[in-house]
Amino acid sequence: MPCRILILAEHEDGALRETTFELLGMAHRLAGDAGWPPSGIKAVLIGQGLGDLAGSAAARGAAEVICVEGEAVKDYTCDGYTRVLESVIKAESPEIVLIGHTPNGWDTAPMVAAGLGVPIATECSQVALESGRPLFTRKAFNGKFIQVVDMGDARPKIATIQKGAAPAYTGTTQGAVRTVPAGVGADQLRARFVGIKKGEGGAVDLTQAAVIVSGGRGVGAPEKFGVIRELAQALGGQVGASRPVTDMGWLPHEHQVGSSGVTVNPKLYIACGISGAIQHIVGMKGAGYIIAINKDPDAPIFSVADVGVVGDLFEIVPALTKAVKEAKGRA
Ligand SMILES: Cc1cc2nc3c(=O)[nH]c(=O)nc-3n(C[C@H](O)[C@H](O)[C@H](O)COP(=O)(O)OP(=O)(O)OC[C@H]3O[C@@H](n4cnc5c(N)ncnc54)[C@H](O)[C@@H]3O)c2cc1C
The missing domain is CATH 3.40.50.1220 (TPP-binding domain)
Structure with a gap:
């Protein structure tokens, strides 16, 4: 089935991040508004040994989970994710790519857009269809203006989405999981994963x-x-x-x-x-x-x-x- 909307499924500490289900919720709403079948909603999951997580995404909104596995992309690096996303997007040719406005999403999405030569709207609070065209609402100039972005006929249109901007998908689906090799070695990446240092506890989300x-x-x-x-x-x-x-x-x-x-x-x-x-x-x-x-x-x-x-x-x-x-x- 052709891919209409591709989302990046993010994971942390062995679990899918909630943002994954929010993006799937947004994708289902957009597909419904556009009259696209839910079978055109796919997710890309990057890492290693992610079979269970891929199954979870396939059971909660993704018609197909493209699980890209490899030692070099086991942990997040901007370089590794960007290469994988570019190649999946080229192969799937979605109309819209939704990525969470998380630290990783914020890092990699502009690189992907630049690499593919397509437009991007970052930190969107809303995506809505108007006369069949997706319009992306975001803050500009440090919140002084609200900007509505029309990316014209570009394909794909890439957006990073604020956490909490859409309710998480709560339905159940019987999506497929397709595992593919990352096809990139650590020696080809300029960035090297060193570790994750979490902020002090007690932060409010x-x-x-x-x-x-x-x-x-x-x-x-x-x-x-x-x-x-x-x-x-x-x-x-x-x-x-x-x-x-x-x-x-x-x-x-x-x-x-x-x-x-x-x-x-x-x-x-x-x-x-x-x-x-x-x-x-x-x-x-x-x-x-x-x-x-x-x-x-x-x-x-x-x-x-x-x-x-x-x-x-x-x-x-x-x-x-x-x-x-x-x-x-x-x-
Ligand atoms: C570029 C820009 C970005 C902004 N971003 C944000 C933003 O992200 N979030 C945001 O909130 N604002 C934002 N603002 C500010 C916004 O315009 C308002 O000034 C702000 O929201 C007002 O805050 P407030 O309602 O707490 O205060 P006020 O407008 O002063 O209202 C206080 C209210 O409390 C009531 N009140 C007083 N005492 C009591 C009492 N004892 N019991 C019950 N009610 C009482 C009053 O009747 C009044 O309605 C932004 C402004 C700009 C220009």
Whole structure:
């Protein structure tokens, strides 16, 4: 079956990264919108001894997993991945290539695009079809502008996709796995894998959170964020923030939701003391259920909320935390 959409399946510590399933989710939505059969959605997986992971991707969204194996590509190097991706893309000739905007994806995707002489849109928050053409939405100039990229008739069109930009594919498929040799030796690569050094623990990844309780400037001061943290903790969620909160150093930047922060897709998003500027809303409007708490009844955040509570967050949030704890105690 001809390949319409090719995704890069990434793996880490013996498991597929969640971004793989998000890309498969996006690929299925795009294929559905375009009227392309799901059999045109393929994944490329690079490494060694990846049979089980290839099977997982084939069972969760990929019609075919091209498993490229070899000692030289056992571990990630930009050089090795770029060579493999270029040759798979040439052979499969997909219309669209989706790569996660992860450290590795961000590293290799522009090299692949340059090597093939095709356009690329990086860090996209959305890909949508308009009159049959895929349009890629991304931030430009450090989040000051939202850019919509039309790559014309280029084939393929390559994009790196922000984590959390699409819900993960949740269906089941019976895809095939095709294992092929990498065809590249370590002596042909300029880069050599040395090791992975992980950052300090405790880093926040809001893109994977099922519940986010966010505080805005309305919280008033960093020491008052305790009420937000307690509700997040009671719900088993993470703490998010609007930009003024991170700009003022009340919370680190990784907590910021919005056009110059992260795009999130939780099941539940609770916005406390956040007015609802467009730059914030673009980062959280994909949440499954939105509760907004604000003392201003005209706050724009209410336009995207499923439930809006007009009132003082310092009365409502602790009451909500108490109710959640009581409900959990009863369960
Ligand atoms: C290029 C650019 C990029 C940007 N990127 C982002 C981004 O990624 N994310 C982002 O969030 N913003 C971003 N912004 C900023 C954005 O435009 C807004 O200024 C910002 O979102 C406002 O944050 P806020 O809602 O916390 O503050 P405010 O707009 O000041 O709103 C505070 C709200 O709290 C309410 N409030 C006050 N006290 C209480 C209380 N006791 N109880 C209940 N409610 C209360 C008020 O009624 C008000 O609605 C960006 C701006 C630019 C220009």
